[in-house]
Amino acid sequence: MAAPRKIALFRLPPLPTIGEVIKLYNLRAEKQLSQNFLLDMRLTDKIVRQAGSLRDAHVCEVGPGPGGLTRSILNAGAADLLVVEKDNRFIPGLNLLSEAAPGKLRVVHGDILTYRMDRGFPKVITKAWEDDPPDLHIIGNLPFSVSTPLIIKWLENISNRTGAFVYGRTRLTLTFQKEVAERLTASTASRQRSRLSIMAQYLCTVKSCFTIPGRAFIPKPEVDVGVVHFTPLAQPQIKQPFKLVEKVVRNVFQFRRKHCRKGIEMLFPETQRLELAEVMMHEADVDPTLRPTELSIPDIRALADAYSRLCSENQGLLTYDFREELRLKHLNRRSGSSTQQPV
Numbered sequence: 001m002a003a004p005r006k007i008a009l010f011r012l013p014p015l016p017t018i019g020e021v022i023k024l025y026n027l028r029a030e031k032q033l034s035q036n037f038l039l040d041m042r043l044t045d046k047i048v049r050q051a052g053s054l055r056d057a058h059v060c061e062v063g064p065g066p067g068g069l070t071r072s073i074l075n076a077g078a079a080d081l082l083v084v085e086k087d088n089r090f091i092p093g094l095n096l097l098s099e100a101a102p103g104k105l106r107v108v109h110g111d112i113l114t115y116r117m118d119r120g121f122p123k124v125i126t127k128a129w130e131d132d133p134p135d136l137h138i139i140g141n142l143p144f145s146v147s148t149p150l151i152i153k154w155l156e157n158i159s160n161r162t163g164a165f166v167y168g169r170t171r172l173t174l175t176f177q178k179e180v181a182e183r184l185t186a187s188t189a190s191r192q193r194s195r196l197s198i199m200a201q202y203l204c205t206v207k208s209c210f211t212i213p214g215r216a217f218i219p220k221p222e223v224d225v226g227v228v229h230f231t232p233l234a235q236p237q238i239k240q241p242f243k244l245v246e247k248v249v250r251n252v253f254q255f256r257r258k259h260c261r262k263g264i265e266m267l268f269p270e271t272q273r274l275e276l277a278e279v280m281m282h283e284a285d286v287d288p289t290l291r292p293t294e295l296s297i298p299d300i301r302a303l304a305d306a307y308s309r310l311c312s313e314n315q316g317l318l319t320y321d322f323r324e325e326l327r328l329k330h331l332n333r334r335s336g337s338s339t340q341q342p343v
């Protein structure tokens with residue numbers, strides 16, 4: 001019997017270094033686009049390894065810039081890499097890379113905040129939500145300026161199974177400012193516990209991978225950078241709509257150092273505030289004297305469930321915003337004082 005043939009791993013042909021590409025195309029980093037480049041291939045390889053095996057995988061890379069991470073993804077054996085880059089100065093260099101990896105690299109000049117990821121990949125890769133994750137990964141050395149809005153948007157997509165998550169539980173390997181990475185992975189009662197910790201962890205297994213010192217980037221950012229890996233959970237820990245959970249969590253965390261009851265009260269109009277907050281805390285069976293940072297995900301789940309029940313019994317409660325009530329009060333006071341002219 002013939003010995004099984006070894007399948008050769010794809011390797012990119014010799015190319016100019018990323019430093020040479022930057023010089024060749026005169027790619028000065030633009031501050032407004034939070035451009036900090038990684039030139040060290042050992043580091044880009046290390047980021048890519050956090051995603052797991054990319055052999056024959058589909059990958060979307062966010063903000064490829066001069067293409068260091070892009071090369072590592074291709075060398076890891078990805079079969080189909082779609083890169084989305086906003087700055088057109090990088091497109092010629094990326095097209096050159098695409099020629100060196102025929103049929104493997106698709107270059108999109110666009111904005112990741114609006115790019116329709118649900119149309120970017122073949123439907124056949126789709127897996128049922130409860131099944132293993134699909135062979136699709138999102139990887140990016142994210143621009144700091146968009147990293148927080150982007151992860152919130154993707155978390156909402158996970159909750160609604162839209163965007164990149166129409167294919168199933170697509171995994172993400174992303175960089176953040178170290179402080180944001182710490183908030184994403186912070187456990188109950190830790191100093192960094194925040195709104196972002198709850199929103200990420202009720203929907204995903206979130207793993208902090210490693211820290212990259214700021215000096216590894218060109219130009220050097222003010223801060224160090226954390227690499228974080230997300231796998232969407234087959235069963236989210238809270239089963240309420242994303243916007244409802246977000247509203248409860250936002251209110252709870254607005255008085256970070258006070259008892260959690262204080263933030264909960266602000267979910268209700270002034271006239272019913274004390275009474276309905278009492279009902280909500282009682283139904284959820286959560287200690288009202290806990291600080292927001294001390295609340296576990298099951299506590300937040302109980303609070304979100306209790307709030308949802310109250311919303312179904314009290315019309316208009318879900319859309320109530322105490323800031324709007326305050327604003328109207330302020331306006332009324334001002335118009336009242338301006339019309340009360342002395343006679």
Ligand code: SAM
Nearest residue numbers: 036037038063064065085086087111112141143
């Ligand atoms: N991946 C490269 C690396 O590791 O060297 C570049 C990283 S740099 C921190 C961020 C990249 O994202 C830049 O190339 C920037 O032009 C791009 N970018 C910024 N905002 C973007 C957006 N909204 N959509 C797509 N790309 C964006």
